[in-house]
Amino acid sequence: MAKVERKGTLSEQRLRTFLREMLLIRRFEEKVEERFRAGELPGFLHVAIGQEGVAVGVCQAMDDGDVFASTHRAHGHTLARGTHPNAVMAELYGKLEGCSHGYGGSMHLYDVERGNLGANAVVGGGLPAITGAALAFKLRQEPRVAVAFFGDGATNIGTFHESLNLAQLWQVPAVFVLEDNHWAESTPELQHSPIRDLSKRAEAFGMRVMKADGQDVEEVHRVAQRALKHARDGKGPVFMHVQTERLVGHYIGDPQVYRDKEQLRELQETRDPVTLLREKLGVSDEEFDEADREVQELVDASVAFAKAGTDPKPEDALKNIYA
Amino acid sequence: MPELSYREAVRDALSQAMRQDDGVFVMGEDIAEMGGSMGVTAGMLDEFGPERIRNTPISEMAIVGAGIGAAMQGMRPVVEVMYEDFLTVSMEQIVNQAAKHRYMSGGQLKVPLTIRTQGGAGWSPGAQHAQQVEAWFVHVPGLKVVFASTPADVRGLLWSAIYDDNPVVCFEHRTLYGLKEEMPEQLEAIPIGQGRVHREGSDVTVVATGRLVHEALQVAEQADSEGVSVEVWDPRTLQPLDVDGLVASVKKTNRVVVAHEAVTRGGFGAEITAVVQEEAFDWLDAPVERVGARFAPIPFAPVMENYVVPHADNVLEAIRKTVS
Structure with a gap:
């Protein structure tokens, strides 16, 4: 393959690992949908089907010690950063073995050991803390980077503008990853933003912008590496604008009455990041099926693990309120 | 012993913590060269430099949030929110x-974050610069809330807030900044969650916060001359509340007046009243009286502002009512 011989590109082996990671997220999310519909999962669930390339591309570029804040659509980021599917699934089942010990749920996945400072159910809610974490790294002269994930909908909320302004003003080592899937829940970008290129909002603060196609994990990873290096080298924060697609509804069960079904079908056929990487690598059916079987086993095992997990005692609700 | 004003006492706690610990730094609007809108951080820029006495843009969401992020990384940031209205x-x-x-x-x-803020009526700043919102934060599990009324208390409690591993919102009352008190050079930490008996008495307990502590102490003398012995108790920390201290005082006096500058309805006094009836109902000889602001925004015209917020005479009236 000529592609992988180009300078700065990844080894075919690494890309195959990415494919497997993305497939794990895909199968995990499909399982979550299935178990939700079976009535087993409480809460509000948002799956990342279609956005796996962003999660894997960015998270695989991060170093140990880097931190990130996620969004309500957090399963992908969390798995991509190395939290075991068992711990994520157990959280969705509200078990003590979950990555937030049953206190968080799908929209509040944490794994501090792996730098996950929390998925946030308030759109834009995590951006200020990422700016502050990056400030701490700068003040202590630590070579670490803080990464915020958020969607295009978040670029309309005040915390986005205040955080980008502050981060650029103080030149902190932060990377702001816009997962631009063109939808804020049911509201299309045309109805929520007067401008078509949302990176102009970062340019307005004088922030360095780097763009990537989120359906091409190799490109996402390459750009994320540049962005993280830029921030880590003390050259200031980066706004990483990633074009991606939400190939499913906003939440599980969303009938998507607001969406053109034909367009969605076309996106599913042409912009699926798993399929695109598989085709790029020329992975045979046999090899793909084998990888698929492996991740499916992991996912099935995560459900079994979660179901066998420990229910918190009701009065555990009164723990962990204060340190 | 040096005499410090309430303002200097806040500054002393901040400075001592910053000298001791590189992880402590202060962020806020106009806190550097200007020394803050109330002059609390005046001079600190010279000692600690702009990295640690960090001027911010007018971005309350981001500066509080940046404090959260730095705190989660093990620092002990102190964020100054210029007016509590901006909380x-x-x-x-x-x-x-x-x-x-x-x-x-x-x-x-x-999240070892400290948020300092100030407010209060008395200078006619109007409806968006003078309200008292401390009760809003007591309603939120996970926060601690401090409201100190004297220089020694504000110094010792701010120190404890900075070294507490939880987010603490510290309210300061604007009219108290000039108040002076002698205190030891050596800072004495005051534990969060411990009330203070300012004046012992046997007939009625006035539970007061902020400016109203001083109003209560003032009228206690008058009440004394009328034959009513007043105890003035200041919770100092609203969350957690020193329930034992409160109940001990109520069991001694059997009558309670709660007094704060915030609006009476839904104010912190309502919580005090509820706790007293839950924990010491059988010891009460009279209904609990509440003193607070009338149910209005803080008006501008001094005559109206004066009418809306409570004063010493309101406290005295409430004391008389409980013993009548």
Whole structure:
């Protein structure tokens, strides 16, 4: 393959690992949908089907010690950063073995050991803390980077503008990853933003912008590496604008009455990041099926693990309120 | 012993903590060269430099949120929110983020953030610069709330807030900044959650916060001359509340007046009243009296402002009512 011989590109082996990671997220999310519909999962669930390339591309570029804040659509980021599917699934089942010990749920996945400072159910809610974490790294002269994930909908909320302004003003080592899937829940970008290129909002603060196609994990990873290096080298924060697609509804069960079904079908056929990487690598059916079987086993095992997990005692609700 | 004003006492706690610990730094609007809108941080820029006495843009959400992020990374930031009215701008970050990260993470995170703010009527700043909103924060599990009324208390409590591993919102009352008190050179930490008997008495307990502590102490002398012995008790920390201290005083006096400058309805006094009836109902000889602001925004015209917020005579009236 000529592609992988180009300078700065990844080894075919690494890309195959990415494919497997993305497939794990895909199968995990499909399982979550299935178990939700079976009535087993409480809460509000948002799956990342279609956005796996962003999660894997960015998270695989991060170093140990880097931190990130996620969004309500957090399963992908969390798995991509190395939290075991068992711990994520157990959280969705509200078990003590979950990555937030049953206190968080799908929209509040944490794994501090792996730098996950929390998925946030308030759109834009995590951006200020990422700016502050990056400030701490700068003040202590630590070579670490803080990464915020958020969607295009978040670029309309005040915390986005205040955080980008502050981060650029103080030149902190932060990377702001816009997962631009063109939808804020049911509201299309045309109805929520007067401008078509949302990176102009970062340019307005004088922030360095780097763009990537989120359906091409190799490109996402390459750009994320540049962005993280830029921030880590003390050259200031980066706004990483990633074009991606939400190939499913906003939440599980969303009938998507607001969406053109034909367009969605076309996106599913042409912009699926798993399929695109598989085709790029020329992975045979046999090899793909084998990888698929492996991740499916992991996912099935995560459900079994979660179901066998420990229910918190009701009065555990009164723990962990204060340190 | 040196005499410090309430303002200097705040500055002393901040400075001593910053000298001792590189992880402590201060962020806020106009706090550097200007020394803050109330002059609390005046001179600190010279000693600690602009990295640690950090001027910020007018971005209450981001500066509180940046404090949260730095705190989660093990620093002990102190964020100054210029007027407590502006806490409303950063409410989402305080209520949904600072207060809940520890909980939502199942105990993985700590947020040792201190938020200092000030407010209060008396200077006619009007409806958006003079209200008292401390009770709003007592309603949020995960936060601690401090409201000190004297220089020694504000110094010792701010120190404890900075070294507490939880987010603490510290309210200061603007009219108290000039108040002076002798105190030891050596800072004495005051534990969070411990009330203070300012004046012992046997007939009625006035539970007061902030400016009203001083109003209560003033009228206690008058009440004395009328044959009513007044105890003045200041919770100092609204969350957690020193229930034992409160109940001990009520059991001694059997009568209670609660007094704060904030609006009476839904104010912190309502919580005090509820706790007293839950914990010491059988010891009460009279209904609990409440003193607070009338149910109005703080008006501008001095004559109206004066009418809306409570004063010493309101406290005295309430004391007389409980013993009548």
